[in-house]
Amino acid sequence: MAGDTTAEKWGNQFFRWGPYALLGLAGLVSIASGDMLMTRDERHAASVLAVAALALQLWWSGIGSGLPEYDMVGRVYYVARLALGSVLTWLNPFFAIYVVIGYFDADRLLPRRQMYAGLLATAVTMAGSQSGGMPPADGTQWVAFGVLFALNASLTLVFGSIGVKEAEHARARAATIAELESANIRLEQAMRENAGLQAQLLVQAREAGVNDERRRLAAEIHDTIAQGLAGIVTQLQAAADSADPVVAGDHVERAAALARHSLGEARRSVQNLGPGALEHDTLPEALKSIVETWSVSTGVRAEFTVTGTVEALHGEIEATVLRIAQETLANAGRHARATRVGVTLSYMEDEVRLDVRDNGCGFDPHTLPRRETTRGFGLGGMRARAERIAGTVEIESEPGYGTAVSARVPLLSHG
Known part of the structure; x- marks a missing residue:
């Protein structure tokens, strides 16, 4: 150029x-x-x-x-x-x-x-x-004029055509250069906009990560420390109300065990590790242990059933199912006043389903406060956990007819 x-x-x-x-x-x-x-x-x-x-x-x-x-x-x-x-x-x-x-x-x-x-x-x-x-003065000069004119005309027409083509080429090249310059300007503008969008996305991703970690820790604290403290308070209250030293001692021992378990779960939550119940047991074994412990702690009859072919699932899937089960049982113990609870874990072709049913007092899901259904750590927390792994949680309840919680998550095998 x-x-x-x-x-x-x-x-x-x-x-x-x-x-x-x-x-x-x-x-x-x-x-x-x-x-x-x-x-x-x-x-x-x-x-x-x-x-x-x-x-x-x-x-x-x-x-x-x-x-x-x-x-x-x-x-x-x-x-x-x-x-x-x-x-x-x-x-x-x-x-x-x-x-x-x-x-x-x-x-x-x-x-x-x-x-x-x-x-x-x-x-x-x-x-x-x-x-x-x-x-021209004579015939010879006329002939010379004719020959020279033919020569000049031929040369001028030839070079004129070449000049026209070069001019057209120059105009086309100038138009191409102008178009390229315009494209470069647009490209630079797009790159600046993309850089701005990338910076904005990084900020949003960082904020989303921070918020997600806050929600995770809040949910873990609710599912471990809060429930553990509630259980400890219940056992200590029962020990204080009991006149039998042996029964009171049993309640105190249960409170101590709950405190140790809650402390371990709190440490694991801070370290972003999976639930301790899954460290050495399979998901069905861990759920069975949780159901039995909850039944002993609350005095409510509880049954656990497994259907389908048991498979080792991805760690996040198993942790989510376990936490939803814990939250559902905790809600049943605090609010349902049930006498019987059934927990079923079903392995299907492409999903795993957890069903928890009780015969308690029930409630109207449409009358729950917005915090409880969206941002809280109860029903809303269960839904948030399931949605994080592309799952769903459905709740069916009616006053006087008990409650049924059904969680569906993808069946993703371990590894």
């Missing part, structure tokens, strides 16, 4: 100053040969016409650069210059040095059809000059 800019710069300089140089050179040569080729009157006429040509060139230099391509003023300038040059060449053939400029700027000033006419008119003047001046 640097070469194209340099060539364009030199071309502009030539079309600006070239006519002056050619007119001056033609004038000097004509003056030197004036006594041989022109009469006194012809010299006077040539001087007046040369001054007119200079004035025409000065006028064009003042307005030509600001005109659009192929403007009518440019056409008038070309025709007027050719007319003056032709008359000057008629008076002295050496003024053809000035007329030759018409070969170079015809494609810049004239549309295509008019350009060929201008080139042919220039060829007539050049052939007349080369054959000895106009008009």
